[in-house]
Amino acid sequence: MEYKVFENILDEYNSAGRLRHLPQALLAEGVTDFSSNDYLGLAERSDLTVEFLRQIKEPRFTSAASRLLALHQESYAALEAQLENDYGKPALLFNSGYHLNTGCVSAIGALPGTVIVSDKLVHASIIDGIRLSKAPFRRFRHNDVKSLRAELAKAAEEGERILLVVESIYSMDGDIAPLKDFVALKEEYPNLMLYVDEAHAVGVRGRFGLGVCEELDIIDKVDVIAGTFGKACSSVGAFAAVNQTLKVFLLNSSRSFIFSTALPPVNVQFTRFILSHIKAMNKERAHLAQISQRFRYGLETITHQKSVSSSQIVPLMAWSNEKALKISAKLREAGIIALPIRKPTVPAGTERIRFSLNASMDERDIDDVLNKIEHVL
Numbered sequence: 001m002e003y004k005v006f007e008n009i010l011d012e013y014n015s016a017g018r019l020r021h022l023p024q025a026l027l028a029e030g031v032t033d034f035s036s037n038d039y040l041g042l043a044e045r046s047d048l049t050v051e052f053l054r055q056i057k058e059p060r061f062t063s064a065a066s067r068l069l070a071l072h073q074e075s076y077a078a079l080e081a082q083l084e085n086d087y088g089k090p091a092l093l094f095n096s097g098y099h100l101n102t103g104c105v106s107a108i109g110a111l112p113g114t115v116i117v118s119d120k121l122v123h124a125s126i127i128d129g130i131r132l133s134k135a136p137f138r139r140f141r142h143n144d145v146k147s148l149r150a151e152l153a154k155a156a157e158e159g160e161r162i163l164l165v166v167e168s169i170y171s172m173d174g175d176i177a178p179l180k181d182f183v184a185l186k187e188e189y190p191n192l193m194l195y196v197d198e199a200h201a202v203g204v205r206g207r208f209g210l211g212v213c214e215e216l217d218i219i220d221k222v223d224v225i226a227g228t229f230g231k232a233c234s235s236v237g238a239f240a241a242v243n244q245t246l247k248v249f250l251l252n253s254s255r256s257f258i259f260s261t262a263l264p265p266v267n268v269q270f271t272r273f274i275l276s277h278i279k280a281m282n283k284e285r286a287h288l289a290q291i292s293q294r295f296r297y298g299l300e301t302i303t304h305q306k307s308v309s310s311s312q313i314v315p316l317m318a319w320s321n322e323k324a325l326k327i328s329a330k331l332r333e334a335g336i337i338a339l340p341i342r343k344p345t346v347p348a349g350t351e352r353i354r355f356s357l358n359a360s361m362d363e364r365d366i367d368d369v370l371n372k373i374e375h376v377l
């Protein structure tokens with residue numbers, strides 16, 4: 001086998017400063033981590049893990065089959081029932097957010113007559129789902145309703161049904177989609193299906209932590225609410241909250257659901273345990289919102305730039321690969337882990353440092369990081 005072609009590509013990445021490495025063990029005493037998606041700080045809560053393990057009698061670490069063939073369905077059914085109770089519509093579990101988006105978007109998109117319209121900045125898992133669907137596809141300018149309207153008008157000419165795919169909180173900008181405007185467009189386009197990825201909002205937004213759709217009271221107006229458990233829920237897996245017909249359709253046609261071993265039941269039980277705690281974590285949600293606002297304002301004062309974020313994810317724009325790497329390295333020397341985000345995760349020229357805050361931080365942590373940012377810029 002000749003590996004030269006691979007080496008050449010790696011050389012190209014390297015010269016462009018884009019060669020990725022797995023991070024070394026970064027966390028040490030005195031280091032603050034601004035890179036994790038553990039927005040409620042639950043991954044570090046050993047009290048919760050201990051409480052969970054105490055309740056589990058016979059943990060099963062494998063399902064040993066895909067969901068359609070697994071003999072032990074209890075944990076999945078219980079979590080789906082809990083989600084159905086919370087969201088007021090049936091839910092289907094997936095192994096991860098990546099499985100969820102590739103599986104659902106591709107299955108719906110592959111239906112003859114579907115045209116997919118998405119925000120330009122949607123996550124790679126949605127883009128891969130769109131590619132797999134082979135459906136006609138249009139993108140609108142990020143969070144821009146006018147641009148969306150223009151694309152919808154064209155899409156309506158091209159197909160019978162439009163699948164509009166957006167996120168609620170965008171993972172690299174921390175801004176929030178105008179979801180109410182999107183819902184309103186369903187009046188004009190009766191065959192518009194609205195798909196909202198709430199990966200960064202589950203646990204964090206809404207009275208019960210169900211996400212931005214809960215906060216805006218539009219859960220019943222959204223056709224697919226896509227949520228993940230690997231972020232604020234400190235677990236693994238994902239779900240689609242949909243109507244019953246769509247649930248059965250997805251479990252019959254979503255290839256990532258059908259052709260992958262179901263999550264270990266013990267993980268699913270842990271998710272259910274965590275979700276029941278998260279519901280009551282309003283104090284943590286309010287605290288996270290408050291420190292996020294403090295951080296955003298502080299960053300605006302330092303950079304003299306208005307932050308696009310209105311959430312716990314806050315970018316510090318570097319505008320170049322080199323600058324992003326340099327700022328991140330200097331922050332690391334100062335005890336702050338905040339990773340550079342570069343092409344292809346974000347478009348070239350919009351490189352940034354992504355800060356994600358979590359509820360275990362306090363105002364001193366925020367003032368400390370702002371101080372350090374001011375020094376390294």
Ligand code: PLP
Pocket residue numbers: 096097098099101123125167171197199200228229230237238
């Ligand atoms: N959707 C969005 C918006 C994400 O940011 C991510 C992960 O970063 C995913 C989906 C994928 O979720 P998971 O990590 O569970 O595969």
